[in-house]
Amino acid sequence: xxxxxxxxxxxxxxxxxxxxxxxxxxxxxxxxxxxxxxxxxxxxxxxxxxxxxxxxxxxxxxxxxxxxxxxxxxxxxxxxxxxxxxxxxxxxxxxxxxxxxxxxxxxxxxxxxxxxxxxxxxxxxxxxxxxxxxxxxxxxxxxxxxxxxxxxxxxxxxxxxxxxxxxxxxxxxxxxxxxxxxxxxxxxxxxxxxxxxxxxxxxxxxxxxxxxxxxxxxxxxxxxxxxxxxxxxxxxxxxxxxxxxxxxxxxxxxxxxxxxxxxxx
Amino acid sequence: xxxxxxxxxxxxxxxxxxxxxxxxxxxxxxxxxxxxxxxxxxxxxxxxxxxxxxxxxxxxxxxxxxxxxxxxxxxxxxxxxxxxxxxxxxxxxxxxxxxxxxxxxxxxxxxxxxxxxxxxxxxxxxxxxxxxxxxxxxxxxxxxxxxxxxxxxxxxxxxxxxxxxxxxxxxxxxxxxxxxxxxxxxxxxxxxxxxxxxxxxxxxxxxxxxxxxxxxxxxxxxxxxxxxxxxxxxxxxxxxxxxxxxxxxxxxxxxxxx
Numbered sequence: 001x002x003x004x005x006x007x008x009x010x011x012x013x014x015x016x017x018x019x020x021x022x023x024x025x026x027x028x029x030x031x032x033x034x035x036x037x038x039x040x041x042x043x044x045x046x047x048x049x050x051x052x053x054x055x056x057x058x059x060x061x062x063x064x065x066x067x068x069x070x071x072x073x074x075x076x077x078x079x080x081x082x083x084x085x086x087x088x089x090x091x092x093x094x095x096x097x098x099x100x101x102x103x104x105x106x107x108x109x110x111x112x113x114x115x116x117x118x119x120x121x122x123x124x125x126x127x128x129x130x131x132x133x134x135x136x137x138x139x140x141x142x143x144x145x146x147x148x149x150x151x152x153x154x155x156x157x158x159x160x161x162x163x164x165x166x167x168x169x170x171x172x173x174x175x176x177x178x179x180x181x182x183x184x185x186x187x188x189x190x191x192x193x194x195x196x197x198x199x200x201x202x203x204x205x206x207x208x209x210x211x212x213x214x215x216x217x218x219x220x221x222x223x224x225x226x227x228x229x230x231x232x233x234x235x236x237x238x239x240x241x242x243x244x245x246x247x248x249x250x251x252x253x254x255x256x257x258x259x260x261x262x263x264x265x
Numbered sequence: 266x267x268x269x270x271x272x273x274x275x276x277x278x279x280x281x282x283x284x285x286x287x288x289x290x291x292x293x294x295x296x297x298x299x300x301x302x303x304x305x306x307x308x309x310x311x312x313x314x315x316x317x318x319x320x321x322x323x324x325x326x327x328x329x330x331x332x333x334x335x336x337x338x339x340x341x342x343x344x345x346x347x348x349x350x351x352x353x354x355x356x357x358x359x360x361x362x363x364x365x366x367x368x369x370x371x372x373x374x375x376x377x378x379x380x381x382x383x384x385x386x387x388x389x390x391x392x393x394x395x396x397x398x399x400x401x402x403x404x405x406x407x408x409x410x411x412x413x414x415x416x417x418x419x420x421x422x423x424x425x426x427x428x429x430x431x432x433x434x435x436x437x438x439x440x441x442x443x444x445x446x447x448x449x450x451x452x453x454x455x456x457x458x459x460x461x462x463x464x465x466x467x468x469x470x471x472x473x474x475x476x477x478x479x480x481x482x483x484x485x486x487x488x489x490x491x492x493x494x495x496x497x498x499x500x501x502x503x504x505x506x507x508x509x510x511x512x513x514x515x516x517x518x519x520x521x522x523x
Contacts, residue, residue: 061400087402095400101393105385115401118408 013072014039014171014203015060020069022055029055031227032069039074041219042197042204046211048249051224053207054098054175060205061095061173062086074170091119093171094164098179100156102148102163108135109144112162119167134162137199138192154185161192165200172197174206186210190217211250215239223249292406292484293476296414299407306412313416317378317479318423328373329428332365333357333435340436341444350440354451355458357436358429362459362467366429367421368515371474374424375507379482382413383503386486387496395487410487414479421475422468429467466522473518474511481507 015037022030029052037043045053058064060071062078071078078089102111112131116122122130135141138158148156157177164172177193178186190210194217197204208214215221215235223231223238223246231238231246238246336357344350386409389395398405433455440446482503489499 058396063396063399090400090402093400095397097393097397099392101397103389103394103397104392118401118403 012039012075013037014074015043015205016070016072017056017060018070018072020056020059020071021067022059022064023067029227030059030066030069033224033227033229035222035229035232036220037203037205038220039203040201042194042206042217043220043222044206044208044214044218045222045224046208046214046249047224049209052227053224056224057173057175057205057207061093062090091167092169093173094167094169096157096160096164096172096174096177098175098177100148100160102156102160104148106147107144108140108146108148108151108159111148111159112166115163115167130166131162134166135159137165137196138162153180154189157181157189158192161196165196168200170203172200172202172204174204174208176207176209178208178210186213190214193217225249288488289484292410292487293414293480295406296410296480296483299404300411300415302407306408309408309412310415310419313412314420316381317374317413317416318420321374321377321420321424322427324373324377325370325424325428326431328369329361329366329431330435332369332428333361333432333437334439336360336365336432337436337438337440337446338444341440341446344446350446351450352454353436353440353446354433355454357440358433358455358459359463361432361436362429362463364515364519366432367425367467367470367474368511370425370428370471371421371478371511372508374421375478375482375504375511379478379507380500380504382479383482383486383489383500384496386483387489387499390487390489391491391495405487410483413483414476417475417479418472419475421478422471425467425471466518469522470515470518473514477510477514478507481510 013036015035017033017035020030020033020035021028033052033056035043035045035056045056047053055064059066060073066079069079073089074092076089078086081089103114106114109131112134113127116127116130120127135143138161140155140158140162143151143155143159148159151159161177174193178189181189190213193204193206196202206214206218218235221231221233221235221238222229223243225245231241231243233241337353340353340356341350344353344356386395389409395405395409398408437451441448441451485499485503485506486496489495
């Protein structure tokens with residue numbers, strides 16, 4: 001699908017991770033992660049639960065600080081930045097949390113408008129216009145005054161995506177965007193992510209357990225195992241790599257077995 | 266070997282507690298620091314004053330009325346033994362203003378608003394809403410905690426004053442209206458014997474309790490563990506620790522102010 005881009009791996013990376021290490025107490029969760037997320041592409045991190053997928057994403061979106069290693073976001077090395085400089089980097093990305101993380105004390109409109117109200121000097125009319133544009137883009141209309149508790153899980157994801165997109169970020173980060181959705185809705189959200197990424201010209205970093213469905217919308221796959229990236233490349237490359245552990249992980253998922261068990265066996 | 270292990274564990278435990286205490290203190294300093302740092306959000310403070318103050322008012326009035334009434338009843342019974350029913354007013358007023366007003370008001374606000382606050386922040390933590398603020402480059406302490414602490418500083422003294430006044434009226438209704446203590450000396454006694462020092466100490470206490478309760482409830486909620494029992498545990502701990510600290514600080518403040 002993206003032959004030209006994939007054929008040129010030296011093109012600028014939106015996110016570059018080098019030798020990232022992090023431990024919690026005695027548990028070594030990340031043990032030297034190297035990862036490239038090329039600009040304008042969707043990079044998906046897959047792997048069994050508890051292998052550090054979400055922890056890795058939380059380092060990339062600057063919620064956690066690493067013990068060692070570097071993270072470069074659009075050319076800026078961020079691991080040693082102070083709080084103010086970090087906030088400047090944060091302006092570049094939008095984040096979709098696993099459960100949406102919508103503010104449940106606010107309506108749909110207020111949720112999507114929140115980043116604009118807090119961080120920009122737009123007028124009320126401009127904010128209203130931007131919010132409605134973005135809600136349209138994720139396929140939601142006439143929901144402004146509903147509260148998160150009043151709409152379905154799939155709609156919550158869409159609202160959360162709209163909130164992540166409303167400031168027109170350059171990088172979109174998604175933490176298991178399809179958790180808790182049925183297969184039909186999962187497909188719809190995947191399609192939405194793909195289309196949004198194209199239409200907004202975004203770079204996207206996604207963590208997903210939805211293999212192999214997620215391969216269809218990903219430009220690159222990174223397989224994380226035991227705190228390291230074991231396998232990375234285009235979906236076709238990783239599928240054809242004949243990696244024993246990866247294949248076992250895939251099989252475990254496809255046959256509905258407990259993936260951790262399958263991958264650890 | 267065994268002894269060394271025991272000492273190691275003891276040391277680890279003490280270190281953990283010291284770090285936790287340090288974190289607790291830094292949390293307040295952080296919140297106060299961000300309270301004076303722009304951008305200022307009066308809207309957030311006003312909303313919190315409403316939640317802590319206005320929404321607790323009915324409960325405060327109710328509790329204050331019954332407290333004053335029971336003081337009127339007990340005071341009258343005891344004073345009448347010595348034929349000094351005239352001192353009922355000052356007895357009720359001093360008891361309320363110096364001790365019961367600030368302490369009971371603080372305990373009631375903890376039960377009503379403090380617990381709700383810990384639960385709200387706890388569930389925000391559990392559902393990653395606090396992380397979402399951070400990722401959107403909005404400082405969560407400045408957005409969530411600082412307005413609550415400022416609102417506590419505003420609301421606690423106001424509610425305490427209401428508690429004192431309603432309590433004194435409640436004492437009057439029962440002591441004078443029902444039991445038949447002399448009406449004139451009730452208020453005259455208060456006027457003659459209560460100084461501005463008494464009222465000031467009531468307000469100082471309310472101020473300190475306001476900070477302590479908001480601090481504890483926000484800290485417990487903000488640091489709730491991300492699991493099903495995390496929020497309920499945070500709420501319980503917030504209410505228990507707030508209540509203990511209110512009474513402990515009351516002793517400290519009384520010994521200083523008296």
